[in-house]
């Protein structure tokens with residue numbers, strides 16, 4: 001790896017050494033301990049931007065995290081500001097970076113009753129997200145649901161807690177993007193004007209999703225280039241609007 005990149009992002013060295021096992025070392029709980037041990041903890045409280053910046057710092061200096069990161073989060077925040085969604089569903093919450101960044105953006109639109117459902121498979125990651133969302137002062141906006149995203153969507157609909165999705169963020173397992181989008185389509189959750197955002201379409205890559213979206217007659221899609229940070233690796237975020 002480029003030595004300049006390793007200097008900019010020391011965490012990449014460990015990432016390189018651990019290979020595919022990079023996520024099996026408990027770094028997510030370490031992140032939580034690290035945040036609560038920070039001398040500036042009081043400045044992080046109720047401060048979503050500062051918490052995301054702290055997570056960026058941890059990911060660059062200590063352990064690589066699979067958050068969307070600041071570069072790719074920006075166009076999604078811009079889309080939230082433009083579309084002003086009331087109900088946002090994310091598939092794949094991890095440790096809460098996107099839930100905090102987008103939950104804050106949703107609340108800042110001033111739209112009444114905004115809600116971000118963060119659907120996360122791992123109970124541990126979901127618990128970390130709940131904690132950091134609370135630290136960010138966003139528990140009234142962000143609701144974390146533990147379980148496989150498609151099952152959670154079906155259950156929320158059955159329980160009458162989810163009637164429509166104005167913005168759907170796919171960031172869980174690339175091979176499931178098209179299937180889980182179809183679940184939302186079949187449940188009639190995505191009305192005209194709804195927006196679907198898919199991360200990591202280029203890297204690691206979502207070929208089945210690309211094929212599905214490109215073949216769809218009801219979706220109009222735009223591709224935005226972005227960087228995976230740490231690492232500055234090129235990626236694409238796809239934005240599709242329901243016609």
Ligand SMILES: C[S@@+](CC[C@H](N)C(=O)[O-])C[C@H]1O[C@@H](n2cnc3c(N)ncnc32)[C@H](O)[C@@H]1O
Nearest residue numbers: 067068092093094097098120121148149171172
């Ligand atoms: C790339 S991370 C999400 C990053 C997060 N959106 C962010 O930007 O901060 C992917 C997450 O999806 C979760 N996941 C995997 N399969 C899932 C599924 N079927 N349903 C929900 N979450 C899933 C993983 O446990 C992991 O935490």
